[in-house]
Amino acid sequence: MCNLKYLEKVLEEKQNSKPWIMVYGIYNSGKSTLINALLGEEKATIGDVPTTDRIDEYKFNGFRLYDTPGIEAPIQHEKITKEFLRKNDVVVFVLSSDSSFEEVKVYEEMKKILEMDKKLILVLNNKTKAQNIGEILEKIENNLMRFGIDVEKIRVVSVNAKSALKAKKEQKSTLLKRSNILLLEKLLLDVVNKSDIKNTIEFLIKDTINKEISFLTEKIDNVTLKEKREILNEIEHQEYLLKYELIQYLEKETLQIKNDIESLLFNNQEIDSYLDKKIEEIKGCLIEKINSSIDVTYQSLSLKQEQKSFDIPLDVLKNRELVEPILKDVLLKLRELKVPFIKGKWEKTLSGWAGKIAWGISVAVSIYEVYSVYKKDAEYKEAQIKRTLEIEKISNEIAFDLFEQFKANIDSSVESLYKNIKNSLLEEIRNLENNNSDIISQIECLKDLEEKLIEKYLKSKL
Structure with missing residues (x-):
């Protein structure tokens, strides 16, 4: 059961680190630009096509910050993101002011993230410097409710990622303030905490064990x-x-x-x-x-x-x-x-x-x-x-x-x-x-293992 060995490796790694933050959204919504704006330098690759096919890690105020292939990326890239999403504690979901905030798939994905008990921060990247940003945010809120998403569970902030990056590179304080990137940084520092790791660990344990049990159950007649x-x-x-x-x-x-x-x-x-x-x-x-x-x-x-x-x-x-x-x-x-x-x-x-x-x-x-x-x-x-x-x-x-x-x-x-x-x-x-007694015995062992892992990683140390 290689998945269980991998699970323990991830749990050990997560237990001794700060929460992991994953930047996610439809490609070309400004994910990589937003990461660069947070870092203050151009480290993440920026492009108009979905070229990202791997997970890139950066350091941000002691947190791990990850750039991932976006929604509607090629299927093999999207699978990488789906698997990595399971391990992350906080998701910064990036929408674009030009069109992506109306995409149906966006809200379907957000709903799935919340069902995994992840903390979700929604960033509207004001790429077009739209004047009606308040109306757009209102539309986003209406769309969230239409899809049965509890708006109280989501923090929303509007940022101009491009202006923020320029302001940091050229040290323009007024432009930096107008970009709203400082509000996002404060939000990340204020709301991201150790409990997010606890939620992820609990999800990983239960999700992995359930998948193993399902696999064994299929072998039974x-x-x-x-x-x-x-x-x-x-x-x-x-x-x-x-x-x-x-x-x-x-x-x-x-x-x-x-x-x-x-x-x-x-x-x-x-x-x-x-x-x-x-x-x-x-x-x-x-x-x-x-x-x-x-x-x-x-x-x-x-x-x-x-x-x-x-x-x-x-x-x-x-x-x-x-x-x-x-x-x-x-x-x-x-x-x-x-x-x-x-x-x-x-x-x-x-x-x-x-x-x-x-x-x-x-x-x-x-x-x-x-x-x-x-x-x-x-x-x-x-x-x-x-x-x-x-x-x-x-x-x-x-x-x-x-x-x-x-x-x-x-x-x-x-x-x-x-x-x-x-x-x-x-x-x-x-x-x-x-x-099927051998398989049933393995299933019972997995259930016992789930309790032991929760005891070890949730009750004892976190």
Whole structure:
């Protein structure tokens, strides 16, 4: 991994230096002239064609100042600039007053620079000595906002680079002041600091590690692995939808059962046969919904099967020899579901009403007999209130108990139904992952390395 060795070399170099400043922009906007103006002498090559094909380094007040091939330079030159941009801390972006401030690509590049967390100083080189410089700066600000660029993150200054160079060479103080180069120099000295290096180091570490991880990830059989995970997610989603549908249905039926039991008890009617019938009805509906879900899942996966390079174990869903035992188990569990009715759970509650009850007769008759006594009593109204509360309580308890039993049964039954196909896919996924274990191990090492590099170069020394 030569990129990692190169990264550490760059990090060591950056850690022991002042921030690096890169001069960038469309060629012929005055980049080289601006560098010469800052240096006070003609060191950078000036030309009307994009001849710069390398990175030139200069010293400016202890900073490293770099001249680079510009935007819209030949593609091989532009690639050099793109790579070098990653290592720089501050970008001085040069626009020309004659035309370049309207170029769309200019603002696209500035947006990318800010996304890399670089400090950006925008220099409008007033090559034409335009009188309407304020209007141009306003247009630039509008263009920045139009491209979604936060203008608060950019420092803007207008400079006449040619006049500045002449003023320094000929030592003309008035011309130097009018050129505005002194304002740019002050701006560079004021805003460029150690935090810019920290931002660059963090970006370089994360960007380089991410590229290495992406390179390794491409070596993994990602397509098949991704597809199998998608299929597994699809099955788990169908399982969730089935559970959700069954619980929604059950909640609705439970509320109806509660209301029906209350009505039956209020009217002194027995509830045993009603509950038997209702439970059988719910059982049948649950089985129907489970079968329907199997069909939906099978059809959905069958469509995906045609697009995949591997077999989905659909036989687990449609092979009757495999499915029927599961469904029979579901039916068996549902048929075993019995409400203890009056004896057992609610016996104590009802005993409190009458003292003793002949449990061979229906609960409704017992309730009627108990409360008929109160009709002759002055406390009839109080008894009726008590009866209402007790009926609501018993109805709630029966309905809630039914719901909990059905829910537990639904959870275990649905999980049994999808268990085999999920296990089959999980096994295939594990095999694929094992085949790529070396690469996955390298990726994990890279993640650890990222943390160590951040600790070493950001937290410990900067």
